[in-house]
Amino acid sequence: MVSALVCVALVSGCAQIVSGIPTTLGSYSTTEVAGLPAANGPSGPKTGAPDAPLKVDGTDNGEIDELARNAIADVDAYWAEAFPEVASGKEFQPVKRLVSYDSNAPGRPLCGKNTSHLVNAFYCPPEDLVAWDRGKLLPELESNFGPMAVVTVLAHEMGHAVQNRAGTAKPNDPVIVLEQQADCFTGSYFRHVAEGNSQYFRVSTGTGLNEVMSVLNYIRDSPDVSNFTGGNAHGTAFDRVSAFQYGFSEGPERCAKMDFADVTERTTLFQNWKPAQNETELPIDDKSIEAVTTSLHEVFRDTGAPEPEVTTEPISCRGRQKTAPADYCPATNTISLDLSALREIAQPPSKDSDSTGYGDFAAYAQIASRYALAVQQSAGFELDGEAAGLRTACMVGAWSGLLVEDPIGQRNPVGKLRVLPDDIDEGVSALLGDESLIAANARGEQVPVGFARVEAFRVGVQDGLSPCTTKYEG
Ligand SMILES: [Zn+2]
Numbered sequence: 475m476v477s478a479l480v481c482v483a484l485v486s487g488c489a490q491i492v493s494g495i496p497t498t499l500g501s502y503s504t505t506e507v508a509g510l511p512a513a514n515g516p517s518g519p520k521t522g523a524p525d526a527p528l529k530v531d532g533t534d535n536g537e538i539d540e541l542a543r544n545a546i547a548d549v550d551a552y553w554a555e556a557f558p559e560v561a562s563g564k565e566f567q568p569v570k571r572l573v574s575y576d577s578n579a580p581g582r583p584l585c586g587k588n589t590s591h592l593v594n595a596f597y598c599p600p601e602d603l604v605a606w607d608r609g610k611l612l613p614e615l616e617s618n619f620g621p622m623a624v625v626t627v628l629a630h631e632m633g634h635a636v637q638n639r640a641g642t643a644k645p646n647d648p649v650i651v652l653e654q655q656a657d658c659f660t661g662s663y664f665r666h667v668a669e670g671n672s673q674y675f676r677v678s679t680g681t682g683l684n685e686v687m688s689v690l691n692y693i694r695d696s697p698d699v700s701n702f703t704g705g706n707a708h709g710t711a712f713d714r715v716s717a718f719q720y721g722f723s724e725g726p727e728r729c730a731k732m733d734f735a736d737v738t739e740r741t742t743l744f745q746n747w748k749p750a751q752n753e754t755e756l757p758i759d760d761k762s763i764e765a766v767t768t769s770l771h772e773v774f775r776d777t778g779a780p781e782p783e784v785t786t787e788p789i790s791c792r793g794r795q796k797t798a799p800a801d802y803c804p805a806t807n808t809i810s811l812d813l814s815a816l817r818e819i820a821q822p823p824s825k826d827s828d829s830t831g832y833g834d835f836a837a838y839a840q841i842a843s844r845y846a847l848a849v850q851q852s853a854g855f856e857l858d859g860e861a862a863g864l865r866t867a868c869m870v871g872a873w874s875g876l877l878v879e880d881p882i883g884q885r886n887p888v889g890k891l892r893v894l895p896d897d898i899d900e901g902v903s904a905l906l907g908d909e910s911l912i913a914a915n916a917r918g919e920q921v922p923v924g925f926a927r928v929e930a931f932r933v934g935v936q937d938g939l940s941p942c943t944t945k946y947e948g
Contacts, residue, residue: 502864504922513680519541519544549663559727560729569603569604573605578609602635630660657690661729680922680923683924695707695709702741710895713740768891773872777853782809783806832900839904842870842874843912850865858917866911866914
């Protein structure tokens with residue numbers, strides 16, 4: 475994955491984003507996920523659930539197809555209840571045909587394509603069918619992320635069937651609008667599962683939803699192959715996870731309202747992204763750290779917080795446990811960095827190596843997280859609780875959002891450091907991982923629930939700094 479921090483000419487002043495987009499309703503809670511109890515219980519197929527009696531053309535009657543069939547039946551049952559709300563009272567009709575194929579086998583025609591090497595799952599509007607590759611795609615998803623990954627992808631495809639039936643998208647809407655709606659409908663279905671209303675599956679609001687969001691992260695668009703108006707635009711990880719969260723938190727009505735204007739204002743996919751000539755992946759060195767520190771000074775200047783000192787020397791901070799790869803000492807207002815640990819995080823992620831990295835921006839976000847603690851200390855907030863972790867994620871999001879020169883949202887970036895949507899996605903990936911300071915308090919304790927971590931970060935990216943202290947008080 476290409477990652478870049480791009481420096482371009484400073485064109486704007488210090489305007490803050492005020493997008494006016496409502497974020498999740500209500501205030502925060504560290505024991506709840508959008509109103510449901512936060513828990514790390516089991517996720518996956520329920521034992522003893524019957525096999526769904528759905529007809530699947532081409533099936534080999536293997537385990538993957540059984541899982542897929544049950545997923546479709548479960549999503550059908552959800553939409554039988556929820557569909558009338560988004561379709562002016564109309565009843566939901568299941569799709570006309572379900573097709574399983576093996577992309578490794580000799581191809582056959584399906585929806586104007588050939589199934590040979592077609593590693594995909596899709597909804598085909600003209601034939602009203604949902605099809606999936608049982609040979610490669612679904613087994614890979616299952617082995618990487620567990621069975622709920624298969625359910626996620628099929629719930630998304632059924633989301634397209636729903637929008638087609640309900641007419642929630644307009645014929646000339648760009649693909650990204652359709653995709654955002656489908657991810658959002660996936661989120662609303664998963665709420666039904668998380669509430670315990672599914673016959674076939676269960677998902678925990680902690681690790682369970684984390685895995686589902688990791689699937690969306692995995693199948694994100696890379697902005698160097700996709701752009702906002704592109705015919706294949708599914709959204710960045712930030713966009714996809716955001717849409718899922720809207721559906722989960724606010725229900726299918728929110729998804730139905732996703733239109734061109736809403737999606738344009740909210741998403742991070744660039745309109746005409748071209749690999750910039752001066753694009754670079756910044757190494758973790760003194761020069762980059764200075765650029766990042768300057769950018770943090772600029773973004774947080776209006777808060778009036780005294781600028782913390784940033785050093786690569788180890789510091790002693792009496793009575794406090796150190797955190798890595800960055801450490802904040804409240805008594806001296808100093809941030810100490812562990813460069814080799816930061817370099818590990820800055821390594822680009824790779825499916826083929828044992829790289830534990832997320833990319834350069836994920837490393838810089840760790841520094842920003844400790845800077846956010848300095849800002850919180852100056853404002854009189856407590857630094858060791860869970861709310862501190864959420865405020866931190868929100869402030870790192872606000873900082874990140876103010877570095878994107880977004881030709882769609884017409885943001886006014888602050889300072890000279892610039893990031894690309896890919897960089898924001900590195901932050902999302904790190905937040906979905908186990909060890910990151912982006913949503914951690916001064917003790918380095920990460921907010922336990924991934925959904926809450928990502929949500930707080932998203933609030934900051936979208937709405938800037940002010941909700942970070944008002945929404946996450948305490
Ligand atoms: Zn789709």
